[in-house]
């Protein structure tokens with residue numbers, strides 16, 4: 001069995017062109033799906049972020065609740081002390097004792113008011129957090145709605161094309177094995193550097209099928225001779241003549 005290295009230039013070109021045609025078909029399917037896979041991923045990430053926000057808000061609400069509980073308890077204690085002092089005032093023996101108790105009562109009244117203020121502020125904060133929670137939940141619902149639409153769009157396209165894409169991927173792998181390793185490396189490098197994924201292009205109307213720069217007649221005839229692999233001097237893509245291009249079909253193995 002011949003190794004890859006024994007193949008003629010024409011066979012090498014045919015092999016890499018076959019691979020290009022298969023890969024271009026895969027590209028077409030991916031173009032059809034467009035930005036959908038990325039959009040779906042972005043929306044999923046957004047929902048995850050919003051869920052985290054809700055969890056954080058819940059922690060804040062719990063902390064505020066605990067704070068209110070503590071302040072309510074402190075207020076109760078101060079109020080109880082005031083009641084106790086009121087009783088003591090009825091049984092004082094002298095003015096000095098009365099004044100001392102009055103001072104204590106005033107301090108506890110201050111304590112009650114201070115706690116009331118804390119509770120009021122915290123209740124306001126609590127409402128604010130509750131509103132933020134509701135808004136975040138509404139946002140999640142909106143994003144989920146969009147995600148549902150995008151997902152079903154993607155699923156529909158995937159269902160239509162999945163089998164074809166799988167078959168083409170298998171074909172692409174098989175075609176790769178037939179390509180000269182050095183040529184394959186060049187092919188893959190060129191392919192990834194262009195958005196349209198074209199690394200092997202035919203001559204179209206005397207021009208490079210990739211960058212559309214004119215190819216001189218002398219060079220065109222060299223390309224037709226299949227004696228060496230020729231790349232476009234402008235874009236670096238591998239060039240083939242239109243006859244070879246027409247002969248090689250992605251559908252055939």
Ligand SMILES: [Zn+2]
Nearest residue numbers: 208211232235
């Ligand atoms: Zn070119």
